[in-house]
Amino acid sequence: MNTRQQELYDITIIGGGPAGMYAAFYSGMRAMRTKIIEAKEQLGGFMRTYPEKLIWDVGGVEPIHCEKLIESLEKQAKTFDPTLVFGQEIASLERREDQTFVLTSKTGERHYTRTILLCAGRGMTQVQKLDIEGANRYELTNLHYTVTDLSRFADKRVLISGGGDSAIDWANEIAKLAKQVIVVHRRHEFTAHEQPVEQMRAACQVKMPYSISRLYGADDHIEHVELVHVETGAIEQLDVDEIIVSHGYDRDFGNLSNWGLEREDYGVSVDARMRTSIPGIFGAGDFITYGSKVRLIAGAFNDAVLAVNSAKLYLEPAASDMAGVSSHNARFFEKNKALLQQ
Ligand SMILES: Cc1cc2nc3c(=O)[nH]c(=O)nc-3n(C[C@H](O)[C@H](O)[C@H](O)COP(=O)(O)OP(=O)(O)OC[C@H]3O[C@@H](n4cnc5c(N)ncnc54)[C@H](O)[C@@H]3O)c2cc1C
Structure with a gap:
């Protein structure tokens, strides 16, 4: 000592x-x-x-x-x-x-x-991680739980999962430089503040009430995701370059x-x-x-x-x-x- x-x-x-x-x-x-x-x-x-x-x-x-x-x-x-x-x-x-x-x-x-x-x-x-088998193998490539460098998302198709302040703040920042931002949220309402949500709705595509059900990738790199409608069970596929999961912290x-x-x-x-x-x-x-x-x-x-x-x-x-x-x-x-x- x-x-x-x-x-x-x-x-x-x-x-x-x-x-x-x-x-x-x-x-x-x-x-x-x-x-x-x-x-x-x-x-x-x-x-x-x-x-x-x-x-x-x-x-x-x-x-x-x-x-x-x-x-x-x-x-x-x-x-x-x-x-x-x-x-x-x-x-x-x-x-x-x-x-x-x-x-x-x-x-x-x-x-x-x-x-x-x-x-x-x-x-x-502790960050709440995506509860999908095998998701952790993409954590070193294009599955993110926080954003440390905005420029990484320039001209890319970015999917952001979450409905709280962090998710919506990231969506608004990234929308300024990305090719496309899709916000996926499993509820009918966002918990984030009203004004940033309005701003986000104007700049991003919104999928709700949906959640991510599968990730498809090659070489430890996600190429597209499967989304499921949480009420009807309808499935959709989306091509993405980067995914940000913002589901909060324990x-x-x-x-x-x-x-x-x-x-x-x-x-x-x-x-x-x-x-x-x-x-x-x-x-x-x-x-x-x-x-x-x-x-x-x-x-x-x-x-x-x-x-x-x-x-x-x-x-x-x-x-x-x-x-x-x-x-x-x-x-x-x-x-x-x-x-x-x-
Ligand atoms: C998404 C989001 C966005 C936000 N944006 C803003 C904003 O724009 N403006 C603003 O003013 N506020 C913002 N806030 C709120 C702000 O982050 C918090 O109010 C602030 O961080 C609280 O500071 P703190 O020092 O009390 O705790 P923390 O920042 O949580 O720090 C606590 C520290 O204690 C350490 N610790 C915990 N337990 C122990 C232990 N047993 N032994 C040793 N160390 C320990 C932890 O490791 C941590 O480093 C935001 C919050 C969230 C969730």
Whole structure:
């Protein structure tokens, strides 16, 4: 075990999505010794599932490809040099007599901390794959579960299966450059937002209520698909170059579900100061729920600020309610000087 792992941190953030990354920056503003533990090998969280998507709804940021936004958040998260731990899924929690916590990963590594900030989002998400025998053999060629490079679809016939926000967002982006986009959905209604659905209907061919029943390929490359009408059983064949399956993700909170935290249907309950039912444990982002919770990147940032402030006050009840704004925060004085000199 390395020494930094054995040290006692003021705050340990579980999850390195937008909530966790922004919390790491803000806890630096509050001069807290900070560690982020992320189960995957990189920061970014759920945003990694839509790297090519243009994000419009983050305050003060012009429309930006999601991977660029991750880059900026990552840079900001590292401002105060937090300890970053990758590839460890935190599983168990122990409270010691001195009220500090020990977190243990699934692989047995231990982490010591005075407070915990849960930013585990949708947990260990697993993509819902196409339930058709042999489908996995096309995963390295033209069957996709996410889109990492839009240009791949230029001038091609692209079939997109799904009816949620992701499927419809991809259809709208890909329709701008593909030869043809066909959206296949097994229900009569889309669950995606109305406006993008209208846009998609104008630009794409829609087959509903249909689902993919067979894939036909040669050399591990799908050449055409069989669709089945989910009510009549009628069969249709379509020639395609690329298939994108966007059937959502399974949420799996693993052992975090066994910590005894109060929860509601959609997440762990917190109060208005992002305190969970266990003193010393706070939450932010999609992992938590409260009356007016906003499940957006901007909502995650706001939760993170509130949660870090609460953790600071838990450790130091006499501390101020919030960090000094960046113009008055002594932690920026040296950094400002360095920036102005550049
Ligand atoms: C299709 C789709 C499109 C979206 N588009 C937008 C958009 O345009 N604009 C917008 O503002 N929002 C959008 N959102 C919402 C946005 O993605 C989420 O609100 C945001 O990702 C939540 O961030 P988070 O940090 O709470 O969780 P996540 O991003 O889910 O990150 C959680 C992290 O915790 C890690 N983790 C989980 N359990 C453990 C554990 N036990 N130990 C260690 N690590 C763990 C995970 O690996 C993950 O990296 C979209 C969501 C979807 C589904």
